[in-house]
Amino acid sequence: MRLTIRDTKAQVGDYIGDYIAKRINSFHPKPNRPYFVLGLPTGSSPLPVYKRLVELHQKGALSFKNVVTFNMDEYVGIPRDHPESYHTFMFKNLFSLIDIDPKNTHILDGEAEDLYKECEDYEAAIRAAGGIDLFLGGIGADGHIAFNEPGSSLVSRTRIKTLAYETILDNCRFFNNDLAAVPRMALTVGVQTVMDAREVVLVVTGQNKALALSQMIEGGVNHMVTASALQTHPWALVVCDEDATNELRVKTVKYFKSIEKVQDEVEAKYGPSASKSLGLHRASAA
Numbered sequence: 445m446r447l448t449i450r451d452t453k454a455q456v457g458d459y460i461g462d463y464i465a466k467r468i469n470s471f472h473p474k475p476n477r478p479y480f481v482l483g484l485p486t487g488s489s490p491l492p493v494y495k496r497l498v499e500l501h502q503k504g505a506l507s508f509k510n511v512v513t514f515n516m517d518e519y520v521g522i523p524r525d526h527p528e529s530y531h532t533f534m535f536k537n538l539f540s541l542i543d544i545d546p547k548n549t550h551i552l553d554g555e556a557e558d559l560y561k562e563c564e565d566y567e568a569a570i571r572a573a574g575g576i577d578l579f580l581g582g583i584g585a586d587g588h589i590a591f592n593e594p595g596s597s598l599v600s601r602t603r604i605k606t607l608a609y610e611t612i613l614d615n616c617r618f619f620n621n622d623l624a625a626v627p628r629m630a631l632t633v634g635v636q637t638v639m640d641a642r643e644v645v646l647v648v649t650g651q652n653k654a655l656a657l658s659q660m661i662e663g664g665v666n667h668m669v670t671a672s673a674l675q676t677h678p679w680a681l682v683v684c685d686e687d688a689t690n691e692l693r694v695k696t697v698k699y700f701k702s703i704e705k706v707q708d709e710v711e712a713k714y715g716p717s718a719s720k721s722l723g724l725h726r727a728s729a730a
């Protein structure tokens with residue numbers, strides 16, 4: 445797992461936006477794999493990423509014509525046109541602002557008659573698309589990824605989840621601080637669904653994520669901090685702001701900053717393609 449630290453939330457958004465754009469632009473559609481398959485989260489943390497993707501699209505530097513998306517999760521018990529549904533969130537903040545074919549966007553249906561079937565069909569749809577190339581994720585204050593709350597199986601797949609009280613309290617801010625209005629259940633991809641992606645990028649910003657970040661990076665792999673499963677992913681990148689590093693050991697921060705510095709030196713010496721051949725993550729490389 446790599447950790448990249450930027451000063452501000454906006455810089456984190458730009459870094460990840462550029463990184464995803466680079467992946468999409470370097471994807472070459474083939475008859476058997478016509479689409480780049482992108483996993484997406486909701487929440488406040490990815491907003492600067494979406495802003496950057498929209499900017500790049502508006503500048504003509506990025507098209508989503510060859511992109512298929514799968515969102516991580518959706519509430520159960522609110523209609524899809526509810527202002528706080530994840531359907532509404534995604535169309536407002538990304539899909540309506542880019543050139544993606546709405547048919548290529550997938551979001552779990554929290555109103556489905558048969559929720560179990562909905563989850564099974566979702567996993568099948570991901571498989572049929574060829575698997576997820578890059579899964580972008582956020583993290584909950586308790587270290588959850590998607591809605592895989594503490595105690596979730598680290599080999600879980602798409603399913604119905606009851607939300608943790610801490611998550612309900614956290615999400616209250618989106619429901620006019622009315623605790624009773626926050627849904628108690630959600631459909632979510634599993635930890636294993638995220639782990640199956642070829643690459644995972646996590647956006648972690650703000651002081652309120654500092655403890656979760658230190659637990660997921662410096663603690664052991666643990667079902668109480670489901671994002672820690674990414675320690676065993678072969679291609680995981682965490683991008684955070686300075687505020688989110690507040691609970692990390694100084695040594696950890698210095699270590700990951702030094703890695704980036706060495707990478708800069710390698711690229712200066714051997715050119716940007718050296719990063720790729722050495723297996724290093726890079727947003728700015730050609």
Ligand SMILES: N[C@@H]1[C@@H](O)[C@H](O)[C@@H](COP(=O)(O)O)O[C@@H]1O
Nearest residue numbers: 485487488489582583584590591
């Ligand atoms: N299901 C979502 C997660 O996918 C998201 O990572 C988390 C953090 O949201 P925020 O970025 O607003 O802190 O909120 C919810 O729990």
